[in-house]
Structure formats: C-alpha cells, structure tokens
Amino acid sequence: MAGVDSGLTGADDGSTGADSGPAGAESGPAGAESGPAGAESGPAAVDSAFIELDGVEKVFDVRKKTGFMKRERRQVRAVDSISFRVERGEMVGYIGPNGAGKSTTIKMLTGILTPSAGRLRVAGIDPSRDRTRLAHRIGVVFGQRTTLWWDLPLVDSYRLMHRMYRIPDARYRENLDRLVELLDLGDLLDVPVRQLSLGQRMRGDIAAALLHDPEVLYLDEPTIGLDVVSKSKVREFLRELNTERGTTVLLTTHDLQDIEQLCKRVMVIDHGRLMYDGPLAGLHEAGESERTLVVDLERELPPIDAPAPARVVRVDGPRQWLAFPASESAAPLVARIAAEYPLVDLSVREPDIEAVIAKMYAERATA
Amino acid sequence: MGERSALREGLRAYRLIAGMWVRSSMTYRTSFVVTVFGNLMVTGLDFVGILLMFSQVDSLGGWSLPEIAFLYGLSVTAFGIADLMLGSMDVLGARMRDGSFDILLVRPAPVLAQVGADRFALRRLGRITQGAVVLGWALVSVDVDWSAPKALLVPVMVVSGAAIFSAVFVAGAAFQIFAQDAAEVQNAFTYGGTTLLQYPPTVFGKDLVRGVTFMLPLAFVNWVPAAYVLGRPYPIELPQWTAFASPLVAVACCALAGMAWRVGLRSYRSTGS
Numbered sequence: 001m002a003g004v005d006s007g008l009t010g011a012d013d014g015s016t017g018a019d020s021g022p023a024g025a026e027s028g029p030a031g032a033e034s035g036p037a038g039a040e041s042g043p044a045a046v047d048s049a050f051i052e053l054d055g056v057e058k059v060f061d062v063r064k065k066t067g068f069m070k071r072e073r074r075q076v077r078a079v080d081s082i083s084f085r086v087e088r089g090e091m092v093g094y095i096g097p098n099g100a101g102k103s104t105t106i107k108m109l110t111g112i113l114t115p116s117a118g119r120l121r122v123a124g125i126d127p128s129r130d131r132t133r134l135a136h137r138i139g140v141v142f143g144q145r146t147t148l149w150w151d152l153p154l155v156d157s158y159r160l161m162h163r164m165y166r167i168p169d170a171r172y173r174e175n176l177d178r179l180v181e182l183l184d185l186g187d188l189l190d191v192p193v194r195q196l197s198l199g200q201r202m203r204g205d206i207a208a209a210l211l212h213d214p215e216v217l218y219l220d221e222p223t224i225g226l227d228v229v230s231k232s233k234v235r236e237f238l239r240e241l242n243t244e245r246g247t248t249v250l251l252t253t254h255d256l257q258d259i260e261q262l263c264k265r266v267m268v269i270d271h272g273r274l275m276y277d278g279p280l281a282g283l284h285e286a287g288e289s290e291r292t293l294v295v296d297l298e299r300e301l302p303p304i305d306a307p308a309p310a311r312v313v314r315v316d317g318p319r320q321w322l323a324f325p326a327s328e329s330a331a332p333l334v335a336r337i338a339a340e341y342p343l344v345d346l347s348v349r350e351p352d353i354e355a356v357i358a359k360m361y362a363e364r365a366t367a
Numbered sequence: 368m369g370e371r372s373a374l375r376e377g378l379r380a381y382r383l384i385a386g387m388w389v390r391s392s393m394t395y396r397t398s399f400v401v402t403v404f405g406n407l408m409v410t411g412l413d414f415v416g417i418l419l420m421f422s423q424v425d426s427l428g429g430w431s432l433p434e435i436a437f438l439y440g441l442s443v444t445a446f447g448i449a450d451l452m453l454g455s456m457d458v459l460g461a462r463m464r465d466g467s468f469d470i471l472l473v474r475p476a477p478v479l480a481q482v483g484a485d486r487f488a489l490r491r492l493g494r495i496t497q498g499a500v501v502l503g504w505a506l507v508s509v510d511v512d513w514s515a516p517k518a519l520l521v522p523v524m525v526v527s528g529a530a531i532f533s534a535v536f537v538a539g540a541a542f543q544i545f546a547q548d549a550a551e552v553q554n555a556f557t558y559g560g561t562t563l564l565q566y567p568p569t570v571f572g573k574d575l576v577r578g579v580t581f582m583l584p585l586a587f588v589n590w591v592p593a594a595y596v597l598g599r600p601y602p603i604e605l606p607q608w609t610a611f612a613s614p615l616v617a618v619a620c621c622a623l624a625g626m627a628w629r630v631g632l633r634s635y636r637s638t639g640s
Contacts, residue, residue: 060638112472114636128636132376135475147470151391163383164476192394 049085050216050248051109056082056118058104058272078104080272081118088215091242091249093263093280095256097357101272102252106218109250110140123215136165139209143221146201147208148193154204155189158211165212172211179207182237199230206237210247217241219251223258235261256350268357275357281327289351289359290323293330298342306333318344326351373477380476384484392488399490406493414439414501417565428569433508434597435567440502441521441589442564445528446557447495452529453536455486457550460543463635472636479628482540509597517596520610527613528588532557534620535583541624541631560585568594568602576602587616 058079063071079101086092096102107113108120111127111134120127125134148157162172180186183203188196196204202222209217222238223231239262241247253259259266259280266283268276276283283289295304296319303312303320310324310333324333330348337343392399417439421432430438459482462468471481511517539553546552560583568576568590580586580603594601595610 107469110473112469112636114633116637131472132475132477135473138473140470140473142466142470145465145467145470149387149391151394152387156387156390160383160387164380164474 050088050090050123051084051086051250052119052121053085053105054083054119056105056108056120057116058101058108058113059116077272079108079115079269082269082272082274083118084267084274084277086248086250088248089242089246090265091238091263092251093259093266094250094252094269095254095259095266095357096252096269096275100270102269103220104272105269106140106220106250106252110138110218111135136212137215139212139214139217141202141205141209141217141219141222143202143219143224146193146205148201148204150194151192153190153192154185154196157193157204157208158189161208161211167212171213175211175213176207179210182240183207184233197230199226199233202226202230202234203237206234210241214247216248216250219249221253222251223253223255231255231257238262256356260350270357283356289326289356291326291330291351292349293322293324293333294347294349295320295322295337295341295343296345298344301341304337304341307336377477377480380474380480381484383476384481385487388484388487389489392490402490403493406490407497410443410494410497413443414497428567430567430569430597430599431510433505433510434599435565436501436505437509437597438567438589438593439565440498440500440505441524441528441593442561443498444495444502445498445525445588446532446561447491447498448525448529449532449536450494450557451488451491453483453533453540454491455488456482456536456540457543457553458486459540460547460550463544463547468635478632479537479625483537511597516611520592520596523611524589524592524613527617530617531585531588531613531620532560534617534624535560535585537621537624538627541627544631544635556583560588564589567599573602580605584616584620587613 056079057077060076060078062074062076082101082105094102094105104113108115109122109127111131114128122134123137125137127134148154149160158176161167162169167175180189183206185200185203185207188200188204193201193204206219206222217238219238223234226234235258238249238251242249242262249262251258251262264279266276266278266280267274268283292313293310298318300318301320303315304322306312306322306324310322312320313323314321322333324330334346337346414436417435418432420427421435425431427435459468462471462482462485471478474481506521535556536553539549539556543549543553560579563571563579564585568579568586576586576590580591591601591605592610592613595607
C-alpha cells in the first residue's frame with residue numbers, strides 16, 4: 001500500500017499518471033526507504049491538498065559580532081508558523097516585501113531547506129527528506145539565477161535535462177516541440193545562452209523547468225527585469241500552462257500586475273507570517289488601496305475639482321496626480337475631467353504591492 | 368542497497384555534468400589549447416626546479432634524484448587525478464554566495480556529484496601527464512630490487528593517493544559550507560599537500576611528519592609506502608605492514624570526508640547559509 005502510494009500517486013489523476021511513471025519506477029529501488037513516509041502520508045491522502053503546510057516554521061541562528069571574539073547569537077524567525085493548502089491546478093501568487101520569508105518558504109517547498117518545525121507535504125512527499133524524488137515532480141524557476149549553460153547552445157541544456165530527469169525520448173520531443181512553440185524559442189535553440197536577452201533567457205529557463213512534466217511549477221520573481229513584451233509573453237504562457245495542462249503554479253513577485261493577470265488567489269506574507277490569503281479583490285479591500293490617475297493638461301491650472309473620494313494628491317506644472325479607490329472604475333472620473341478640463345494625455349498607475357501591504361498594516365494598527 | 372544506487376546515480380550525474388563542462392570549454396577552442404599547453408609548461412617547470420637543485424647537490428635529505436623523482440611522480444600523479452575529478456570544488460563557496468548552489472539542490476541528482484563535476488576541466492590532464500612521465504622515468508632509474516609486492520605497491524599508491532587527495536577536496540568543500548570564503552584553506556591542504564610530498568620526509572621536522580602521518584594522513588599517498596619500496600627508513604618508527612595500509616587509510620579518509628559533507632549539507636539546509 002505504501003509503495004503504491006509513493007510511486008504511483010499519478011494513478012488517480014489519469015493525465016499526469018503517465019508522466020510520473022518514470023519517476024515512480026525510478027523510486028522503486030528506494031522503495032524500502034520511502035516506505036514509512038508513504039505509509040505516513042497514506043491516511044491523509046484521502047482529503048489531502050497538493051501542497052500542505054501546517055504550522056511550518058523556519059528559524060535561523062544569526063551570529064553577530066558584538067566585540068572582539070564576542071558573538072551574540074540571536075534567533076530570527078524567517079517563517080513563523082505558516083499554514084496553507086494549495087489544491088492541484090491552482091495558480092497562487094505569493095507576495096510580500098523583501099525579507100518577508102517568501103524565498104524561505106519556496107526553499108522549504110522545494111526541499112532546499114529543512115523546516116525547523118511544522119508539517120510540510122508536496123504531492124504527499126516530505127521535501128526535506130525526499131529531495132531527489134520530489135525533484136522529478138516539481139519545476140523551479142529562480143528569476144535571477146539560471147539553470148542554463150552559459151556557453152552552450154540553449155538546446156544542450158535541454159538535452160541535459162532529458163538525460164538527468166530520465167525523460168522518455170518520445171515525451172521529451174513532444175514537450176520540447178510544444179514548449180518551443182508556446183515560448184517562441186524556435187530561433188534560439190542553437191544560440192549560446194550568453195547571447196540571449198534577459199527575456200529570452202527567462203523563457204528558456206521556464207521551458208527547462210517544464211520538460212519533465214512537473215505537476216507544480218514554482219516561480220521566484222519570473223518577470224523581474226523583463227520588458228513589457230517579454231512580461232506579457234511569460235504571463236500568457238503561464239496562464240495557458242495552468243488552464244490547459246492543469247499545472248499547479250505558485251509564484252512570488254513584486255509586480256502586482258503579475259498577480260492581477262494570473263492569480264485568483266493571493267497570499268501575503270510579512271515578517272514570516274501569513275497576513276492575507278484570499279482573492280486579489282479582497283486584498284484591495286483589506287488594504288483599501290488606491291490607484292493613481294496622472295493627467296496632463298494643456299496648461300497650469302488650479303487642482304482639479306474631482307468628485308469624492310477621488311482627490312488631487314500632487315500638482316506639478318500642467319501635470320496633476322489624482323488618487324482614487326482601486327475598487328472603482330476610472331472611466332467616470334476620466335470622462336468628467338475630459339469634459340471639464342483641457343486634457344492632453346492621461347495614464348493610470350496601479351498600486352504596488354508595498355503600498356497595498358503598507359495600507360493593510362495601517363488599517364490593522366488603527367483597528 | 369540505497370547507498371549503492373546513490374553511488375551509481377552520483378557517477379551518472381557526474382558524467383553528464385562533466386560532459387557539459389567539457390563541451391563548454393570546447394567553445395573556446397584556442398583558449399583551451401593555450402591553457403592545456405600552459406598547464407603542461409607550468410607543471411613541467413615545477414620538476415625543472417628540482418633538477419636545477421640537483422645540479423648543485425647530489426642528494427636531498429639523503430635521497431637521490433631518481434628517488435625524489437619517484438616521490439614527485441607519485442604525488443603529482445595521484446594529486447592530478449584527484450584534481451581532475453574534484454579540483455573545482457573550491458567554487459562551492461562562490462556558488463553559495465551567489466545562490467546558484469540552490470539550483471543544484473532542486474535537481475534529481477546527488478549534490479556531491481554535481482559539485483564535484485562543477486567546472487570540470489580537461490586541461491588538468493596536463494598535470495597527470497607530467498606526473499606520469501616523471502614517475503615513468505623514476506621507475507626505470509631508481510636502484511630498487513623489484514619484487515612482486517613492491518611492484519604492486521606502485522599502482523596501489525597512485526589509486527589510494529588519488530582517493531586520499533579526493534577526500535581532502537571533499538572535506539575542504541564541506542568546510543566551505545561553514546566558511547564560504549575558505550577556498551584558500553582548502554588549497555593550502557591540497558596544493559600545499561602535494562608540494563610537501565614531492566620532497567622526502569627526512570628534510571622536514573619530525574612534528575610535521577607526525578602530523579602528516581597521523582592527523583592528516585597524506586604520508587600514505589607516497590612517503591610511507593615509497594620508503595618501503597626504496598628500502599629507506601621512515602623518520603618515524605612504523606611497523607612494516609603500514610607500507611600496505613594506504614588503501615585502508617584512503618577508505619577511512621573517504622568515509623570521514625563523506626560524513627563531513629553530509630553534516631555540511633545538512634547544516635546548509637537548516638541554515639540556508
């Protein structure tokens with residue numbers, strides 16, 4: 001029973017069953033070892049989510065020099081008792097300021113780091129104990145680091161994946177063809193990675209993470225540093241991956257637009273704690289965030305008389321900035337200004353994550 | 368059983384990654400040729416220094432030129448093999464600092480194999496070639512009454528020596544996990560060790576010889592068995608069977624280094640630094 005559970009988890013969801021086959025077969029020899037883990041996850045498997053965290057903590061010992069030969073040990077709680085579940089096929093945004101604990105969480109989910117406390121399961125596997133077995137079932141993209149081989153043509157990196165993950169030949173060719181088409185990599189396969197632009201390399205990295213048909217894809221800042229066109233290509237691809245292939249996607253980002261365009265669900269973490277878990281709209285409400293309308297008028301004018309709750313927050317020559325609630329449409333406001341003022345140009349700025357979270361705190365503090 | 372399949376997996380991953388590095392270095396063909404040539408020159412000059420010394424003296428610490436060439440050839444060949452296989456483990460600290468070490472941890476392959484194969488460079492064959500040439504010359508020039516055990520000891524020394532140096536590389540890598548800018552400490556033991564072993568133990572102080580025999584048992588790469596082959600007294604009183612103990616010492620060193628690596632990796636995974 002334990003063996004069936006650990007090796008053939010895919011069996012109960014037809015499509016991925018075939019994919020996880022090779023991994024399952026390979027974990028055979030280690031069966032004796034993985035037996036207890038399998039047995040443990042057995043009973044929970046009945047109603048278990050794909051990713052499960054239960055009171056997960058990560059405490060780092062930080063040593064600080066306080067004087068000559070004197071060191072002070074201090075414990076830093078990078079992740080503080082986080083619990084959440086992600087169902088198969090979900091697409092979740094995981095956001096928070098720098099140092100909030102996002103990367104630490106991703107590192108625990110991928111088996112890089114061992115949790116200090118709590119229970120963590122991905123596809124029924126304990127990542128820290130079964131790192132290699134888990135590796136066959138997950139894909140990871142670190143936005144600022146590459147898994148590709150700098151001096152070699154892009155396709156060489158894929159051939160390495162083919163062999164390292166023991167992807168069956170037919171499956172590899174099929175996946176490569178599909179990824180090349182969807183990520184527009186056709187002309188790049190023979191180009192050395194060092195000659196690729198940042199956006200091209202990111203697409204190349206995403207393809208590399210998906211050749212072995214992982215059931216879940218983790219992306220750490222996938223759009224960081226990309227231009228608008230590359231960003232939208234990446235987003236479009238991720239949406240398709242999630243809807244067509246049912247791949248579970250968990251992404252961390254600084255870019256609220258990533259979340260808006262991709263994720264129904266968003267989790268906010270700060271100081272190691274889960275501050276919010278729910279739909280994006282709810283986050284805006286919780287934070288009462290505001291968008292900014294930037295208008296350029298023909299000439300310098302006194303502040304625009306905008307209908308409340310919209311208000312002018314800044315005037316600089318002919319340019320004025322108006323803040324209005326993110327939950328409201330900009331259209332009536334724009335129409336009114338266009339009707340009453342000599343309007344030359346305008347643009348709408350989305351609130352950024354930091355601002356939303358900061359607002360959220362302010363609300364909590366006063367509440 | 369789990370251990371054996373892990374070893375097989377490790378060797379397979381090592382081969383795959385080393386192959387990628389060889390292909391990478393071939394993209395700069397000229398640079399590759401130049402470094403191979405340069406490498407041969409530099410290591411070659413190394414022995415020329417010893418030859419120059421012998422143009423002034425007849426013996427060093429009581430050992431003749433062919434005898435020293437014997438030590439030199441064994442030390443350099445054994446070290447060369449370890450250096451070829453694991454010589455780039457000193458980039459581990461840098462990989463940890465820039466975060467690219469994490470990428471190795473999400474691949475389905477043993478981390479030690481991936482780190483060992485990192486920056487695999489065929490140009491290091493230069494050192495092995497040079498060591499082997501000197502060793503070959505020494506074997507035909509030394510004044511030794513060859514017996515079967517003595518002849519057998521030569522390949523045993525090369526293989527055990529390579530294993531002992533490999534263990535030092537791995538232990539050094541494990542140490543780098545705790546002190547990420549400690550690549551030079553590792554180099555002191557590896558490159559420093561091989562230079563030390565190129566000279567007879569009689570020229571060094573007894574404390575040093577003791578340390579290299581019992582603490583960090585580099586003496587078993589060549590000093591102890593070579594003293595037996597050459598029929599020379601070892602500066603420290605040792606029973607004769609120790610001349611054949613190199614394989615055991617090598618296995619013990621590898622086991623300890625493996626444990627150190629595991630401890631290091633576990634610590635990395637619990638501290639993330």
